[in-house]
Amino acid sequence: MADLIIALDAPDRDRALALVDRLGSGADHYKVGLELFSRWGPEAVTTLRERGKRIFLDLKLHDIPNTVAGAVRSAAALGAGLLTVHAAGGSRMIQAAVEAARESGPRGPRILAVTLLTSMDPHEVAGVWGRQVESTGPEVVRLARMARQAGVDGVVASALEARALRGALGPDALVVTPGIRLPGGTRHDQRRVSTPQAAIRAGADHLVVGRAVTADPDPAAALVRVRQAMEAT
Numbered sequence: 001m002a003d004l005i006i007a008l009d010a011p012d013r014d015r016a017l018a019l020v021d022r023l024g025s026g027a028d029h030y031k032v033g034l035e036l037f038s039r040w041g042p043e044a045v046t047t048l049r050e051r052g053k054r055i056f057l058d059l060k061l062h063d064i065p066n067t068v069a070g071a072v073r074s075a076a077a078l079g080a081g082l083l084t085v086h087a088a089g090g091s092r093m094i095q096a097a098v099e100a101a102r103e104s105g106p107r108g109p110r111i112l113a114v115t116l117l118t119s120m121d122p123h124e125v126a127g128v129w130g131r132q133v134e135s136t137g138p139e140v141v142r143l144a145r146m147a148r149q150a151g152v153d154g155v156v157a158s159a160l161e162a163r164a165l166r167g168a169l170g171p172d173a174l175v176v177t178p179g180i181r182l183p184g185g186t187r188h189d190q191r192r193v194s195t196p197q198a199a200i201r202a203g204a205d206h207l208v209v210g211r212a213v214t215a216d217p218d219p220a221a222a223l224v225r226v227r228q229a230m231e232a233t
Contacts, residue, residue, distance in 0.1 A: 002205055003029060003206045003207070004207055004227065005029045005031050005176075006023065006027045006029065006030050007033065007058075007178070008032055008044075008214070009035050013039070013043075016036055016044070017047070020053070023219060023220055024220070026224070030054070032048070032055055032058065037059065045080055056176075057078070060085070060114050061084065061086065062088065062089045065092050068089070069099065069100040072100035072101050072109065072111070073100050073103065075109055077104075079107075081109060083097075084112045084156055085097045085112070085114070087114060087115050087144065087147040091146060091150040094113060097111050110153035111151070113147030115143040115147075115156065115161075116139060116143070136160075137164055140165065144165050153173070154169075154173045154176060155169070155175060156178065158177060159180065159199035160194055160202075162203050162204045163203055166202070174206065175204050176206040177194065177207055177208065180208060180209045181212050183195050196226055209226055212226065213226060
């Protein structure tokens with residue numbers, strides 16, 4: 001069964017912890033992203049760890065290799081289990097991140113490469129790359145292969161590309177899929193979204209669910225619906 005990660009994209013500490021309390025034992029794995037980390041800081045990770053939660057620290061590191069390596073060491077000290085870097089940072093940056101994570105031994109964070117943001121479509125990617133892009137799929141696979149060769153444990157990508165990634169990277173690579181929505185749910189600002197069933201069938205190991213749960217009037221009930229959809233796969 002794929003693992004469910006709740007994106008804790010709350011604007012501040014109090015609202016984040018209120019949501020964690022509402023979800024209770026129904027969720028034990030949380031994504032801490034830029035919004036919450038920028039407001040609350042490292043304590044966002046340590047406080048959740050003290051509550052027995054696992055942490056996916058989604059900072060999408062993208063800087064020179066030495067700076068990224070230092071950030072990875074800091075994340076490892078906090079107890080993050082998963083940590084993201086941008087594949088576009090290149091092989092040397094990724095290798096520096098992986099080596100820094102390994103310094104912490106088996107408890108160090110597993111490094112995930114972000115390929116293309118799920119908010120991007122081929123037109124936007126073409127504007128960034130400066131060349132024609134017919135589909136995001138080949139670009140995602142190209143970046144993922146490069147990152148995997150540089151040593152990452154897995155990749156973050158849309159579930160729409162998960163099957164191709166599983167075929168390209170093999171059974172041991174982690175495939176983490178954000179942009180998960182229940183059937184009929186709003187896409188918000190995401191372009192490449194998927195249902196829990198489709199993501200699991202495509203080979204995803206971790207499903208990241210945010211506003212489909214956190215923006216619902218009854219987050220706990222929404223979480224139950226997501227888990228039921230996963231179990232029905």
